[in-house]
Amino acid sequence: MEYNGEITSKVRRGTMGEMRKVPLEQVEHYKVHGRTTKERNPLTLFWTGSGIEVNVSGTEIWVELYSDYDCFEPWISVLVNGEVISRQMVLKGMHKLCLFRNMNPDVIKNIQIFKEVQAMPDDEKHCLQVFSFELDGEFYKVPERKAKLEVIGDSITSGEGAIGATCEEDWISMWFSSQDNYATLLAKKLGADLRIISQSGWGVVSSWNNNPYGAIPPIYEEVCGPLKGERNEALGAHEKNDFKAWQPDVIVINLGTNDGGAFDQPEWQDERTGETFKERKNEDGTYYEEDLDRFEWAVRAFLRKLRRLNQNAYLLWVYGILDKPLLPTLQKAINTYQTECEDLKVSLLEIPKMTEEEIGARYHPGKKAHERMATILSEEIQNIL
Incomplete structure (x- = not known):
């Protein structure tokens, strides 16, 4: 799926510096959860519990998601340092969602975004994709679990x-x-x-x-x-x-x-x-x-x-x-x-x-x-x- 639109926003300045938009394919460190293809531009989340995980510094981070559906809309949960801080439906179209803001810029935060809903064969439009992040910090390696x-x-x-x-x-x-x-x-x-x-x-x-x-x-x-x-x-x-x-x-x-x-x-x-x-x-x-x-x-x-x-x-x-x-x-x-x-x-x-x-x-x-x-x-x- 290709997206030809453009989301614009004012450039903000945090403790770490200017906010910058990073397409997922340019993010050096992240982990994909759930079975999917090798395509990362964008990343398609198919199954229950599929998602993406990053470790970041900075005061603020946003994610850019695309959603589509006819009947069964996607839902997501956002976890910060292992705890659910947000659960919401993702409406149709391209959206920017704030994952956290005003946090200590010097502390590395673990961020996870998970698809709450199963694959929906009876809704051919049902789709959830990750396009990019916007942040004023840096990405850090996400270690493998045991x-x-x-x-x-x-x-x-x-x-x-x-x-x-x-x-x-x-x-x-x-x-x-x-x-x-x-x-x-x-x-x-x-x-x-x-x-x-x-x-x-x-x-x-x-x-x-x-x-x-x-x-x-x-x-x-x-x-x-x-x-x-x-x-x-x-x-x-x-x-x-x-x-x-x-x-x-x-x-x-x-x-x-x-x-x-x-x-x-x-x-x-x-x-x-x-x-x-x-x-x-x-x-x-x-x-x-x-x-x-x-x-x-x-x-x-x-x-x-x-x-x-x-x-x-x-x-x-x-x-x-x-x-x-x-x-x-x-x-x-x-x-x-x-x-x-x-x-x-x-x-x-x-x-x-x-x-x-x-x-x-x-x-x-x-x-x-x-x-x-x-x-x-x-x-x-x-x-x-």
């Missing part, structure tokens, strides 16, 4: 309902959160850099409503496979991800909730082709063995793909915060994979179901549930590593 963590999941991992009142039912951008999300809380506990790959309603075999195209494994190798449309194609959403450039130490997979729910939903039909799909139950309420076998096979196939692309990562599958009807099948799949592939760096962790006190917006896990999940996962991963 570990790398990838978390793969559905609406739970997208932070849907992690923020907002329990009465909220609208499916809108405002009720997504990357910062009250168990994945982010876990990364902080582990001292790890984080990447999130997640889509609300998606599963291993199909989505919550039996759509077989709502499955994470087939799109995992792409930069941001769920996205549609010519602009997202041009932005590189369907490029092959560069796995060699970023290898996680641990991958948490939180999938299966929507696969289980699909057994109770009507048959899905493609309006264009007439294609149908359904996870089936017997008359006595038990699951079709054929469909359980398909889920088991898909789990094993996904584990093989993850291992091929992330050779040294520990693979931790977690399940149960909302419900766990497929737990026996999931355990069987993982046990079979371990035996077939002689891979001992994989395990299943059952998460106790959320309580009434932990329910958030849209009957999804709220902040308390995410905090509990992060604590359980942190203890498990620290024992593993």
Whole structure:
């Protein structure tokens, strides 16, 4: 995407000197969070929790962002020295946002900007990009953290309902959160850099409503496979991800909730082709063995793909915060994979179901549930590593 406009402002003078605009491609020190392309002019933020991090001196800094959408607007959180100081929607167009001002010019500040909202395949215009910074200080090196963590999941991992009142039912951008999300809380506990790959309603075999195209494994190798449309194609959403450039130490997979729910939903039909799909139950309420076998096979196939692309990562599958009807099948799949592939760096962790006190917006896990999940996962991963 190209921007031909120009944002003008008066030149201000701070303790450190004149404010200067620095295009991102000219910033010497910064860290990109989240899976994206190699393009930095501008930097496109695709996934939940994707963002940019800088260490800067000076009294004041602004960021220049571009946003677009049809229905689902992007939201961001701004962190200063590790604490959230701002959460806001980013309206359409090019905008300058002040990240801090009047701070001690001699102290280096850590600044992080994170996308709160997941990739939105049903809104082809949904877009958030970082173009430049304006500041009166200097950029300093952002050190690597001691570990790398990838978390793969559905609406739970997208932070849907992690923020907002329990009465909220609208499916809108405002009720997504990357910062009250168990994945982010876990990364902080582990001292790890984080990447999130997640889509609300998606599963291993199909989505919550039996759509077989709502499955994470087939799109995992792409930069941001769920996205549609010519602009997202041009932005590189369907490029092959560069796995060699970023290898996680641990991958948490939180999938299966929507696969289980699909057994109770009507048959899905493609309006264009007439294609149908359904996870089936017997008359006595038990699951079709054929469909359980398909889920088991898909789990094993996904584990093989993850291992091929992330050779040294520990693979931790977690399940149960909302419900766990497929737990026996999931355990069987993982046990079979371990035996077939002689891979001992994989395990299943059952998460106790959320309580009434932990329910958030849209009957999804709220902040308390995410905090509990992060604590359980942190203890498990620290024992593993």
